Amino acid sequence: MGEERLYVLGLPAYEHVENRKSTRNTELKRKFSVSPIAREPSNDHMDDICSGVSDLIGVHNENASNCMEANNICNTDDLSGCDNKVNSGEITSESSANSCTDGGVCTSEITREISEHASITGSLKIRFKIHKKSEECRSNTSASEAQVFLNGTHDGISSTNLTLADKHNVDEQRDIERGALPTECVGKSANQDTTSCITGSKRKREALPTERVGKRANQATTSHVTGSKSKREGGGGKRNDSLHKVLFMPIGLADGAYLSYRVKGLIMLKGYKQGNGILCSHCSSVISPSQFEAHAGMAIRKKPYQHIYDANGITLHDLAVSLAEGLDQTNWKNNDDSRLIRADNSEVDYVDPSSKPKKPSVIRLQRTVKKSEIDYSSNCALCSKHDYSVNIFDDRTVIICDQCEKEYHVGCLRGDGRCDLKEIPKDKWFCCHDCDRISVALSECVARGSQVILSSETSKINRKVVNKHSHEGADNEVRWRLLGGKSCPPEHQPLLSKAVYLIRDCFSPITTPNGRDLITLMVHGRNIPGQDFGGMYCVFLTVKATVVSVGLLRILGNEIAELPIVATRKKCQGKGYFLALYSRIEELLCSLKVKKLVLPAADHAKHMWINRLGFSDMSKENLSVCTKMYQLTQFNGTVMLEKQLEQQIDYLEPFSDARSHYNLQLEHV
DNA sequence: AGGCTCGGTCGCTTCCAATT
DNA sequence: AATTGGAAGCGACCGAGCCT
Numbered sequence: 171m172g173e174e175r176l177y178v179l180g181l182p183a184y185e186h187v188e189n190r191k192s193t194r195n196t197e198l199k200r201k202f203s204v205s206p207i208a209r210e211p212s213n214d215h216m217d218d219i220c221s222g223v224s225d226l227i228g229v230h231n232e233n234a235s236n237c238m239e240a241n242n243i244c245n246t247d248d249l250s251g252c253d254n255k256v257n258s259g260e261i262t263s264e265s266s267a268n269s270c271t272d273g274g275v276c277t278s279e280i281t282r283e284i285s286e287h288a289s290i291t292g293s294l295k296i297r298f299k300i301h302k303k304s305e306e307c308r309s310n311t312s313a314s315e316a317q318v319f320l321n322g323t324h325d326g327i328s329s330t331n332l333t334l335a336d337k338h339n340v341d342e343q344r345d346i347e348r349g350a351l352p353t354e355c356v357g358k359s360a361n362q363d364t365t366s367c368i369t370g371s372k373r374k375r376e377a378l379p380t381e382r383v384g385k386r387a388n389q390a391t392t393s394h395v396t397g398s399k400s401k402r403e404g405g406g407g408k409r410n411d412s413l414h415k416v417l418f419m420p421i422g423l424a425d426g427a428y429l430s431y432r433v434k435g436l437i438m439l440k441g442y443k444q445g446n447g448i449l450c451s452h453c454s455s456v457i458s459p460s461q462f463e464a465h466a467g468m469a470i471r472k473k474p475y476q477h478i479y480d481a482n483g484i485t486l487h488d489l490a491v492s493l494a495e496g497l498d499q500t501n502w503k504n505n506d507d508s509r510l511i512r513a514d515n516s517e518v519d520y521v522d523p524s525s526k527p528k529k530p531s532v533i534r535l536q537r538t539v540k541k542s543e544i545d546y547s548s549n550c551a552l553c554s555k556h557d558y559s560v561n562i563f564d565d566r567t568v569i570i571c572d573q574c575e576k577e578y579h580v581g582c583l584r585g586d587g588r589c590d591l592k593e594i595p596k597d598k599w600f601c602c603h604d605c606d607r608i609s610v611a612l613s614e615c616v617a618r619g620s621q622v623i624l625s626s627e628t629s630k631i632n633r634k635v636v637n638k639h640s641h642e643g644a645d646n647e648v649r650w651r652l653l654g655g656k657s658c659p660p661e662h663q664p665l666l667s668k669a670v671y672l673i674r675d676c677f678s679p680i681t682t683p684n685g686r687d688l689i690t691l692m693v694h695g696r697n698i699p700g701q702d703f704g705g706m707y708c709v710f711l712t713v714k715a716t717v718v719s720v721g722l723l724r725i726l727g728n729e730i731a732e733l734p735i736v737a738t739r740k741k742c743q744g745k746g747y748f749l750a751l752y753s754r755i756e757e758l759l760c761s762l763k764v765k766k767l768v769l770p771a772a773d774h775a776k777h778m779w780i781n782r783l784g785f786s787d788m789s790k791e792n793l794s795v796c797t798k799m800y801q802l803t804q805f806n807g808t809v810m811l812e813k814q815l816e817q818q819i820d821y822l823e824p825f826s827d828a829r830s831h832y833n834l835q836l837e838h839v
Numbered sequence: 840a841g842g843c844t845c846g847g848t849c850g851c852t853t854c855c856a857a858t859t
Numbered sequence: 860a861a862t863t864g865g866a867a868g869c870g871a872c873c874g875a876g877c878c879t
Contacts, residue, residue, distance in 0.1 A: 458865095458866065458867090459866090459867085460865085460866050460867060461866090468847095473847095473867090473868085474866095474867075475867085475868095
């Protein structure tokens with residue numbers, strides 16, 4: 171029933187990341203004048219992959235310890251204070267120059283420095299060149315048109331907010347930027363005869379000669395005459411529109427995932443995945459990848475997915491390909507039979523059937539499964555048999571507890587006298603009173619919000635701080651809170667994002683076999699093939715609204731809980747913050763009457779858990795039993811430790827002043 | 840100097856949602 | 860249902876820099 175899952179801690183492959191020895195900036199310089207403080211590509215790369223030290227479990231990586239601090243990258247400190255607040259374009263300087271060629275074409279060049287970009291890559295000057303006939307040039311419209319373009323593409327102005335005439339101007343300027351519109355169309359107002367200009371960009375393009383001049387001698391000449399069109403019509407490669415959509419599906423990027431648009435390694439624009447789009451750090455609105463590219467000043471490129479990178483330095487295209495590899499094996503998008511249904515009849519997150527022969531845990535995401543997709547040897551927790559019904563609800567239908575994630579036959583539940591289900595429950599279902607109780611208590615704890623840590627313990631932390639770091643004050647208020655990753659309301663998503671960045675800052679990248687960032691998945695309680703992190707909770711310790719320590723906690727019924735990842739801000743390590751957080755975690759578990767806590771520990775951190783916190787090595791037999799019953803998160807290179815928790819506090823008063831066994835230990839840490 | 844590589848540019852297409 | 864227009868995919872070509 172259960173399963174061992176091993177994730178590899180280490181640097182993922184970044185070979186595909188732009189990392190050429192020489193960066194040719196000619197084209198870039200032609201369009202953008204980047205200030206000297208703009209970062210070099212290599213540093214930029216390091217920003218995204220930098221990782222550090224976990225305070226207890228993690229892997230040391232000293233080399234990257236401070237790179238987040240050293241650069242302008244948005245890091246764990248305060249996401250909201252990063253680029254998100256960048257607003258509409260504030261032009262700090264402007265210059266213009268006109269020149270006319272012999273052909274009667276005037277070039278107006280307007281260079282504008284947009285101050286807010288300074289927060290991203292240093293001040294950025296964007297230069298627009300508009301070629302117009304001399305007569306139109308004399309009418310002195312180019313500057314205003316450039317302003318329209320500037321607003322339209324960089325201030326995120328929606329066309330619907332403009333007058334019709336304005337909209338036409340914006341559209342025209344965008345097409346000018348694409349080189350799509352003939353110059354004759356520029357500057358005409360809406361009530362003029364502009365139809366062919368506004369609506370006809372495609373038609374106009376069709377009129378353009380397809381034959382190119384200046385073809386290089388060493389390039390193939392056959393396509394010169396036939397052009398690309400004939401080649402396309404020859405059926406070379408069908409367009410794949412669904413490839414990138416997967417990124418915005420439940421199995422794709424998590425909301426809040428950091429994204430950046432890069433040109434030759436330079437970050438031109440940053441944003442965060444949100445819903446079906448990207449929350450642009452420039453205009454603070456959710457836009458499509460294509461618009462994100464346009465906001466980065468590269469609308470003409472038309473390859474957004476090739477140039478938008480995630481936090482691990484992987485392009486969205488590569489990420490989509492990686493995801494699609496799993497999807498292709500199911501054809502799940504078009505096959506209704508492959509949709510798996512939750513108890514509430516909602517579709518569950520994607521389940522990768524490629525793993526179906528491997529592990530039964532693949533289908534832990536849902537309560538009912540269909541044999542057509544997944545054939546596995548899952549065992550009922552009561553009868554230990556793994557047969558189940560397909561497509562119908564009967565005694566052999568498997569139902570999964572929403573707390574402990576154990577699986578049961580409906581018939582076995584009835585036979586055992588636990589419950590008599592007539593249909594798949596619409597709401598959450600728990601296999602026993604304990605699971606129900608724990609779920610309710612956790613919900614209450616989440617609803618309680620942040621809570622001040624006992625003053626006695628706070629002073630203890632501060633004493634340590636004062637003793638070790640006398641320059642810091644001792645009056646910092648230390649609070650803790652619990653959030654459910656999956657059920658986290660939107661207003662608290664930024665807090666989860668902070669947790670993601672904090673953990674990333676402390677650990678080497680932790681990825682799934684197909685390259686997905688496991689930290690994001692776990693923090694946000696996302697499901698992936700072979701694993702359901704929906705029951706994952708995030709425990710925060712904050713000091714004056716700054717998250718200093720984070721732990722991921724999953725409670726699998728009253729028998730066992732796991733703490734797969736903990737991390738503390740580097741600046742705050744060694745000050746007792748994590749111990750305070752762990753104290754809260756242990757108190758919570760004790761109050762919930764959870765009997766055992768297990769965690770994967772790195773070798774160098776093992777002694778800390780054993781000597782200071784009372785953990786012990788998990789025997790192979792114990793581990794085997796646990797992994798048969800539960801999905802325990804394990805990482806390559808770690809050992810599993812366990813600790814029997816004391817049962818002393820009524821769950822109705824889970825946070826009384828009663829001190830846990832751990833608090834006694836804290837005195838000595 | 841010429842070939843090669845690879846990022847950038849560009850034209851055209853398909854897809855799809857919104858509008859008529 | 861037809862039309863429209865935006866988004867995005869595809870692939871050929873361009874051109875700068877590197878290598879021999």
